[in-house]
Amino acid sequence: MREGTFRNVSGCAIIGMISKTGRRFSGESIIEAVATMRERSNGLGGGFAAYGIYPEYKDYYAFHIFYNDNLAKKECESFLEEHFDIINLSRIPTRKIPEITDEPLIWRYFVLPLPTKLAASQLDEREYVVRCVFRINTSIDGAYVFSSGKNMGVFKAVGFPEDVGRFYKLEEYEGYCFTAHGRYPTNTPGWWGGAHPFSLLDYTVVHNGEISSYDANRRAIEMYGYKCTLLTDTEVIAYMIDYLHRRIGLTLDEICHVFAAPFWSTIESKPKQEREELKFLRNVFASLLITGPFSIIVGFEGGMMALNDRLKLRSMVVGEKDDMVYASSEEAAIRAIQGDLDRVWSPMGGEGVIVTVEGRE
Amino acid sequence: MAVEYIYPDYEIVRNQDRCIVCRVCERQCANEAHEYLPDSNKMVSDDAKCVNCHRCVALCPTRALKIVKSPHTFKENANWSGKAIKEIYKQAESGGVLLSSMGNPEDYPVYFDKMVLNASQVTNPSIDPLREPMETRVFLGAKPERIERDEKGRIVRNLPPQIQLSMPIMFSAMSYGSISYNAHESLARAAAELGILYNTGEGGLHEDFYKYGKHTIVQVASGRFGVHKDYLNSGAAIEIKMGQGAKPGIGGHLPGEKVGRDISRTRMIPEGTDAISPAPHHDIYSIEDLRQLVYSLKEATDYKKPVIVKIAAVHNVAAIASGIARSGADMIAIDGFRGGTGAAPTRIRDHVGLPIELALASVDKRLRDEGIRNRVSIIVGGSIRSSADVVKAIALGADCVYIATAALIALGCHLCRSCQTGKCNWGIATQREDLVKRLNPNIGYKRLVNMLTAWQHEIMEMMGGMGINSIEALKGNRLMLRGVGLNEKELEILGIKHAGE
Numbered sequence: 055m056r057e058g059t060f061r062n063v064s065g066c067a068i069i070g071m072i073s074k075t076g077r078r079f080s081g082e083s084i085i086e087a088v089a090t091m092r093e094r095s096n097g098l099g100g101g102f103a104a105y106g107i108y109p110e111y112k113d114y115y116a117f118h119i120f121y122n123d124n125l126a127k128k129e130c131e132s133f134l135e136e137h138f139d140i141i142n143l144s145r146i147p148t149r150k151i152p153e154i155t156d157e158p159l160i161w162r163y164f165v166l167p168l169p170t171k172l173a174a175s176q177l178d179e180r181e182y183v184v185r186c187v188f189r190i191n192t193s194i195d196g197a198y199v200f201s202s203g204k205n206m207g208v209f210k211a212v213g214f215p216e217d218v219g220r221f222y223k224l225e226e227y228e229g230y231c232f233t234a235h236g237r238y239p240t241n242t243p244g245w246w247g248g249a250h251p252f253s254l255l256d257y258t259v260v261h262n263g264e265i266s267s268y269d270a271n272r273r274a275i276e277m278y279g280y281k282c283t284l285l286t287d288t289e290v291i292a293y294m295i296d297y298l299h300r301r302i303g304l305t306l307d308e309i310c311h312v313f314a315a316p317f318w319s320t321i322e323s324k325p326k327q328e329r330e331e332l333k334f335l336r337n338v339f340a341s342l343l344i345t346g347p348f349s350i351i352v353g354f355e356g357g358m359m360a361l362n363d364r365l366k367l368r369s370m371v372v373g374e375k376d377d378m379v380y381a382s383s384e385e386a387a388i389r390a391i392q393g394d395l396d397r398v399w400s401p402m403g404g405e406g407v408i409v410t411v412e413g414r415e
Numbered sequence: 416m417a418v419e420y421i422y423p424d425y426e427i428v429r430n431q432d433r434c435i436v437c438r439v440c441e442r443q444c445a446n447e448a449h450e451y452l453p454d455s456n457k458m459v460s461d462d463a464k465c466v467n468c469h470r471c472v473a474l475c476p477t478r479a480l481k482i483v484k485s486p487h488t489f490k491e492n493a494n495w496s497g498k499a500i501k502e503i504y505k506q507a508e509s510g511g512v513l514l515s516s517m518g519n520p521e522d523y524p525v526y527f528d529k530m531v532l533n534a535s536q537v538t539n540p541s542i543d544p545l546r547e548p549m550e551t552r553v554f555l556g557a558k559p560e561r562i563e564r565d566e567k568g569r570i571v572r573n574l575p576p577q578i579q580l581s582m583p584i585m586f587s588a589m590s591y592g593s594i595s596y597n598a599h600e601s602l603a604r605a606a607a608e609l610g611i612l613y614n615t616g617e618g619g620l621h622e623d624f625y626k627y628g629k630h631t632i633v634q635v636a637s638g639r640f641g642v643h644k645d646y647l648n649s650g651a652a653i654e655i656k657m658g659q660g661a662k663p664g665i666g667g668h669l670p671g672e673k674v675g676r677d678i679s680r681t682r683m684i685p686e687g688t689d690a691i692s693p694a695p696h697h698d699i700y701s702i703e704d705l706r707q708l709v710y711s712l713k714e715a716t717d718y719k720k721p722v723i724v725k726i727a728a729v730h731n732v733a734a735i736a737s738g739i740a741r742s743g744a745d746m747i748a749i750d751g752f753r754g755g756t757g758a759a760p761t762r763i764r765d766h767v768g769l770p771i772e773l774a775l776a777s778v779d780k781r782l783r784d785e786g787i788r789n790r791v792s793i794i795v796g797g798s799i800r801s802s803a804d805v806v807k808a809i810a811l812g813a814d815c816v817y818i819a820t821a822a823l824i825a826l827g828c829h830l831c832r833s834c835q836t837g838k839c840n841w842g843i844a845t846q847r848e849d850l851v852k853r854l855n856p857n858i859g860y861k862r863l864v865n866m867l868t869a870w871q872h873e874i875m876e877m878m879g880g881m882g883i884n885s886i887e888a889l890k891g892n893r894l895m896l897r898g899v900g901l902n903e904k905e906l907e908i909l910g911i912k913h914a915g916e
Contacts, residue, residue, distance in 0.1 A: 264539040266881055267888030269895065273812075277783045302562055308570075315885075317548045334572045337554045340887035341789075346539050347882075365547060365884065367540055 067094035081224030089216035095236030099249035101210025103258035118201035126196030203256030263348030274341035310406030366403030433479035440471035470840035516834035526772035581610030587817035590616030593757035601859030638692035658727035660754030660797035721745035728774035754797025758835035779812025802873035
């Protein structure tokens with residue numbers, strides 16, 4: 055069964071690391087860290103998001119696409135040519151290893167919207183790109199865009215995350231931020247697109263949990279033109295972030311107050327200005343409140359955000375060392391790559407940890 | 416016996432060994448079903464006068480009384496039921512329209528009873544409401560479609576008027592006139608204590624109850640009884656009543672004998688005159704007319720009160736609701752065909768309208784498909800019988816429910832469905848002073864508070880079981896529902912899967 059034909063709930067391992075100064079480092083360390091949490095995955099999905107990895111093409115949208123076959127590739131490429139200026143295209147380099155099998159065709163394209171098409175669409179550039187991605191994913195059989203941001207990329211597959219990292223030669227990439235995900239699904243989809251991170255433009259989400267608000271969130275977000283095809287929590291959370299951040303213009307801090315809103319009793323105890331703001335957010339975006347256990351790490355252009363559900367029903371630890379900030383399901387994973395932390399703590403439920411690279415947002 | 420004689424449906428059974436001839440039953444029965452025979456020092460009963468309201472049964476100190484269904488029967492006939500035959504006798508005799516009260520009692524499917532709820536196991540923890548916060552607070556009202564910020568970058572709180580409720584339940588419209596002063600007082604005080612709202616119905620607001628204004632929805636119906644500027648401004652919200660689930664397409668009629676001094680003052684009509692609410696509003700013959708009334712009421716209240724438009728669930732309900740959502744209304748109340756009434760033509764009550772579950776599901780879906788679900792809140796009623804019905808309605812997509820029959824039952828109503836006679840032995844659906852005083856509002860309000868406190872606890876338990884700790888995450892969360900014994904079409908309309916899927 056392909057992802058999207060049933061609701062797939064998973065337990066997982068997540069980790070993210072970012073340099074606050076924007077210093078670029080190799081993907082080697084995130085592989086090493088996530089490998090520590092092998093117990094939290096079951097080999098049915100792993101993946102990475104890497105930021106700052108394409109400086110030579112930083113002004114172009116980097117599309118990573120899975121194809122089932124050459125027919126799908128041909129159809130998709132003719133769609134891309136019709137809508138985008140393709141600056142560069144290539145196979146994504148991979149390494150043959152016994153742990154990763156049945157790979158689809160995996161291609162990368164650096165693109166910009168065709169100016170005439172963009173103007174005719176009357177959309178802003180990012181919205182144009184989003185709609186094209188949705189078009190490909192919902193209407194071209196056998197083609198799936200799994201990464202579509204600038205100067206960043208998602209790499210994912212069916213397998214344990216450390217194997218997926220080696221498969222994609224992640225150690226050869228350098229970025230200022232990496233996130234990773236090891237999946238423990240309660241079903242066996244065996245479809246690469248269903249692995250995490252889930253992404254839209256430069257927003258990526260890795261998630262551990264099973265949200266009880268899923269269908270309330272899904273039906274709310276679908277009203278704004280999103281189409282939840284994978285039936286996973288991660289997908290709906292990614293769309294909610296895109297909607298609130300890019301389209302509505304909420305800050306990440308405000309988004310935390312929507313997703314993991316403080317309890318009313320907490321809100322009542324705040325000073326007036328803050329109380330009224332929190333009340334406003336809870337009321338207006340009531341359908342985007344997320345309940346049930348989750349820990350998420352959100353990657354975006356220039357930063358990273360970690361957030362727990364309001365009861366903290368999933369573990370999440372944050373550590374700091376010099377310019378580096380780490381967030382992980384387990385402290386052991388951070389310790390595996392940085393034994394000497396300046397500070398390590400467990401954020402409270404609903405307390406977002408937002409890290410931005412100096413000079414960015 | 417003549418042909419019009421109809422053997423009573425129920426028989427009063429008196430255990431003469433237990434009866435102590437205290438005559439309580441006789442004093443309590445406004446229908447005069449019980450009689451004392453001084454010669455033999457015995458109580459006797461006339462079954463034909465009994466409405467089966469259990470007042471005498473409940474107050475008999477020796478438990479000497481019970482009411483049983485009469486075994487008397489017509490010859491069995493799958494087509495011509497006893498009920499159908501009797502109704503013809505009545506109409507052949509009277510030439511009149513059959514009248515009934517309370518909700519549709521016929522054997523239509525109750526979809527709430529064919530849906531089951533989910534609970535967490537293993538992959539996701541359930542939440543214990545005794546140990547963790549469990550939130551049932553809701554806000555009703557239109558939500559802004561974009562965020563504005565001031566020069567400091569702070570969000571401008573540009574909210575249209577909202578209603579805040581401690582739980583997603585309100586008391587539905589019942590007019591002063593259809594129910595008693597004491598029933599109204601019980602509802603008003605209970606709403607205030609619970610942090611919810613009650614609804615005046617179309618009979619205006621008694622001057623004694625203006626003090627509960629913050630917990631009051633004031634209704635504007637086709638008769639416009641008791642509507643004036645102070646009335647509109649006294650409540651927390653204004654409801655335009657376009658229709659009622661028990662009698663879609665039909666107006667109302669409060670007979671003159673119920674219009675005493677107090678009701679005449681409250682309704683602003685002469686004492687003893689019939690209060691007739693026309694079937695339509697005569698200034699609303701189309702959707703654009705509704706928009707004008709909505710904005711007239713908003714103008715009269717300085718845009719400080721949300722406006723609810725209440726409609727009966729009818730075939731085209733989704734399209735009608737969509738029109739209402741685009742006409743300035745802040746909330747839509749939908750009343751299903753099981754909703755109660757003080758009096759309605761039997762044929763209308765039993766044959767017109769839709770089950771609320773189907774109406775709610777299709778309205779919620781339509782408003783989402785059109786991207787306007789956040790412009791309005793949806794309130795549903797007719798009939799919500801328990802906390803489980805509340806949870807299922809919210810999961811289907813309602814913001815809030817209306818209850819009325821359940822509230823009256825808490826006050827003592829035994830659903831004898833004889834409200835139209837005005838002789839309610841429980842002091843609820845009557846204006847007779849001796850009967851009204853039987854309902855003590857000090858006790859009545861407490862019973863309402865008890866019932867809804869219990870429901871709230873049950874809602875929290877069910878939510879916690881599903882791993883949901885705030886009611887907004889339940890709203891429209893249809894994955895939490897599964898159908899049992901429903902066909903494909905029913906599942907499609909309800910937007911749920913079948914159990915086992």
